[in-house]
Amino acid sequence: MNIPYLDLKAMTALHGDEIQKAVADVVGSGWYLQGQAVHQFEQHYAAYIGTRHCIGVANGLDALTLTLRAYKEMGKIADGDEVLVPANTFIATVLAITENKLNPVFIDVDEKTLDLQLDALQQAITPKTKALMLVHLYGRCTYNEAIQTLCEQHGLLLIEDNAQAHGCLYGQQRTGSLGHAACHSFYPGKNLGALGDGGAVTTNDTELADLIRTIANYGFSQKYIATHQGRNSRLDDIQAAALDVKLRYLDQDNQRRIHIAHTYYKEIQNEEIRLPSLMDEGNNVYHIFPVFTARRDELQKHLLSKGIHTLIHYPIPPHQQACYQEWNHLSLPIAETLAHEELSLPLNPTMTDAEVQYVVEATNIKFRV
Ligand SMILES: *Cc1c(COP(=O)(O)O)cnc(C)c1O
Numbered sequence: 590m591n592i593p594y595l596d597l598k599a600m601t602a603l604h605g606d607e608i609q610k611a612v613a614d615v616v617g618s619g620w621y622l623q624g625q626a627v628h629q630f631e632q633h634y635a636a637y638i639g640t641r642h643c644i645g646v647a648n649g650l651d652a653l654t655l656t657l658r659a660y661k662e663m664g665k666i667a668d669g670d671e672v673l674v675p676a677n678t679f680i681a682t683v684l685a686i687t688e689n690k691l692n693p694v695f696i697d698v699d700e701k702t703l704d705l706q707l708d709a710l711q712q713a714i715t716p717k718t719k720a721l722m723l724v725h726l727y728g729r730c731t732y733n734e735a736i737q738t739l740c741e742q743h744g745l746l747l748i749e750d751n752a753q754a755h756g757c758l759y760g761q762q763r764t765g766s767l768g769h770a771a772c773h774s775f776y777p778g779k780n781l782g783a784l785g786d787g788g789a790v791t792t793n794d795t796e797l798a799d800l801i802r803t804i805a806n807y808g809f810s811q812k813y814i815a816t817h818q819g820r821n822s823r824l825d826d827i828q829a830a831a832l833d834v835k836l837r838y839l840d841q842d843n844q845r846r847i848h849i850a851h852t853y854y855k856e857i858q859n860e861e862i863r864l865p866s867l868m869d870e871g872n873n874v875y876h877i878f879p880v881f882t883a884r885r886d887e888l889q890k891h892l893l894s895k896g897i898h899t900l901i902h903y904p905i906p907p908h909q910q911a912c913y914q915e916w917n918h919l920s921l922p923i924a925e926t927l928a929h930e931e932l933s934l935p936l937n938p939t940m941t942d943a944e945v946q947y948v949v950e951a952t953n954i955k956f957r958v
Contacts, residue, residue: 590895590896590897590944590947591896592896592897592898592935592940592944592947592948593898593935594898594899594900594933594935595778595935595937596937596939597777597778597782599939600777600782600937600938600939601784602939603838603842603938603939604834604835604838607834608784608831608834608835611626611830611831611833611834612784612827612830612831614626614830615826615827615830616827618826620826621825621826621827622823622825622826623823623826624826625826626826626827626829626830626833627645627823627824627825627826627829629829629833630643630645630824630829630830630832630833630836631643631644631645631789631829633833633836634773634789634791634832634836635791637756637763637836637839638763638765638766638771638791639762639763639765639766640765640766640771640791640792640793641792641793641795641798642790642791642792642793642794642795642798643789643790643791644789644790644798644801644802644805645787645788645789645823645824645829646787646788646789646790646801646805646822646823646824647786647787647788647805647821647822647823647824648774648775648776648786648787648788648822649681649750649752649772649773649774649775649776649788650681650684650685650774650788651788651805651822652772652773652774652788652789652790653681653682653684653685653722653748653750653772654684654685654688654689655790655801655804655805655820655822656685656748656770656772656790656797656801657672657685657686657688657689657691657720657748658689658804659797659800659801659804660719660720660746660797661689662800662804662817663796663797663800665719665746666689666691666719666720666746668690668691669690669691669692669717670691670692670717670718670719670720671691671692671693671694671715671717671718671719672686672691672692672693672694672718672719672720672721672722673694673696673705673710673713673714673718673720673721673722673745674686674693674694674695674696674721674722674724675695675696675698675705675722675723675724675726675731675924676695676696676697676698676906676907676908676921676923676924677697677698677703677726677903677906677923677924677927677928678722678724678726678750678907679724679726679752679902679903680903680907680910681750681752681774682722682724682750682907683907683913685722685772686722687913691719691720692717693907693916694713694718695907695908695916695919695921695924696709696710696713697709697921697922697923697924698923698924698927699923700923700926700927701865701866702865702866703726703727703729703731703865703927704731704733705723705731705736706923707735707736707739710736710739711739714739714743714745718743718745719745719746720745720746720747720748721736721739721740721745721746721747721748722748722749722750723736723747723748723749723750723767723768724749724750724752724753725749725750725751725753725754725757725764726753726877727753727865727873727875727876727877727878727879727902728753728754728757728780728846728873728874728875728876728877729754729757729865729868729872729873730754730757730758730759730764730868730872730873732749732759732764732767732768737767740768746768746769746770747767747768747769748768748769748770748771748772749764749765749767749768749770749771749772750771750772751764751765751771751772751773751791752772752773752774752776752779753779753780753876753877754780754874754876755773755779755780755781755839755843755874756780756781756839756840756843756874757871757872757873757874758871758872759872765791766791766793769792769794769797770790770791770792770794770797771790771791771792772788772789772790773788773789773790773791774787774788775787775788775789775824775828775832779876780839780842780843780846780874780876781832781835781836781839782835783828783831783832784827784828784831785827785828786828787824787825787828787829787832788824789824800817803816803817803819804817804819804820805819805820805821805822805823806819806821806823807819807820807821808820842938843874843875845938846874846875846876846936846937846938847870847871847873847874847875849875849878849936849940849945850873850875850878850936852945852949853878853934853936853945853948853949854867856949856953857880857949857952857953858953859952859953859954859955861882861883861884861888861955861956862880862881862882862888862952863880863881863882864879864880864881865879865881875936877902877933877936878933878934878935878936879902879931879932879933879934880931880932880933880934880952881927881930881931881932882930882932883929883930884956885901885929885930885931885932887956888932888952888956889901889932891951891954891956892932892934892948892951892952895947895951897934897935897947897948897951898935899932899933899934899935900932900933901931901932901933902931902933903928903931904928905928906921906924906925906927906928908921908924909925909928934948934952935948
């Protein structure tokens with residue numbers, strides 16, 4: 590068997606006819622930017638997430654960057670202020686902070702739940718701390734009451750990075766509606782993926798929403814009236830039309846991911862391999878299925894020899910990257926261990942039961958090199 594990590598062609602084909610038709614309608618309409626398709630998707634996505642506003646932007650990094658920028662314009666954060674961020678996140682979360690001349694404060698995570706370490710979080714808070722970026726990494730909801738209380742006590746802005754967790758639940762609420770603002774990526778491989786780049790911010794804060802729209806549109810509060818030094822960051826209508834189709838199937842596609850993940854949890858048994866704690870159904874939408882082993886590179890080679898393609902999310906934590914030398918000296922041992930030991934097994938709605946079984950069996954073999 591040959592099992593790709595992700596087959597985007599097959600992913601699109603799952604809802605292919607409807608996506609083709611929706612895209613063709615936009616092509617025929619002559620409206621390619623700021624048209625009806627974007628407007629409709631924004632309304633549908635806001636309703637789905639459970640927020641008053643959704644602002645489509647060009648990509649997930651822009652969603653994060655524009656959110657912090659808007660809070661700066663609102664006077665809620667200023668140059669040099671501190672933003673708490675998990676040490677094991679994708680670098681985009683940190684880039685949005687440094688791009689805005691804010692200082693990331695890296696917080697290590699729990700080895701089993703991958704949640705932020707609460708004591709480390711508490712100890713890191715100073716008078717300069719203004720916000721917490723909460724990253725629902727791998728599709729796991731990492732919000733909880735303790736985080737909420739901490740943010741309230743210290744007056745912190747709670748910003749969710751929901752790039753990997755579209756459709757994830759906390760109780761009856763969706764991630765993306767839990768904090769002051771949430772940032773979403775529609776990169777093709779995400780659970781809700783476009784046919785190119787795309788992103789969005791969701792929020793109940795009307796002032797923030799208006800400001801992000803303004804900044805993302807050259808700083809124009811009305812046509813050709815620039816109240817801010819803006820930029821150009823737009824979701825386009827072709828992407829919005831495709832996303833609107835895929836949004837209708839998101840819960841169904843996530844359900845298939847959850848089913849596959851539960852099979853992995855039940856059937857993967859190898860004393861050299863650890864899985865993160867199993868979450869209640871709905872609290873994890875399994876964007877990525879990570880396993881951890883001290884012999885990660887050997888496991889990856891072993892699986893590849895069986896035709897199974899895997900990825901690493903992520904091999905180098907942000908604080909150890911060459912672009913962030915000022916933080917290279919920091920010690921964040923769990924995040925560093927996770928980076929050395931993580932391997933992502935294939936998991937997506939196009940996989941067949943036979944493919945899932947094949948991955949289980951290959952993963953359970955004692956691997957030697
Ligand atoms: C994908 C991703 C982003 C960035 O989104 P882009 O659309 O690729 O810019 C940000 N944060 C996390 C956690 C991601 O997984």
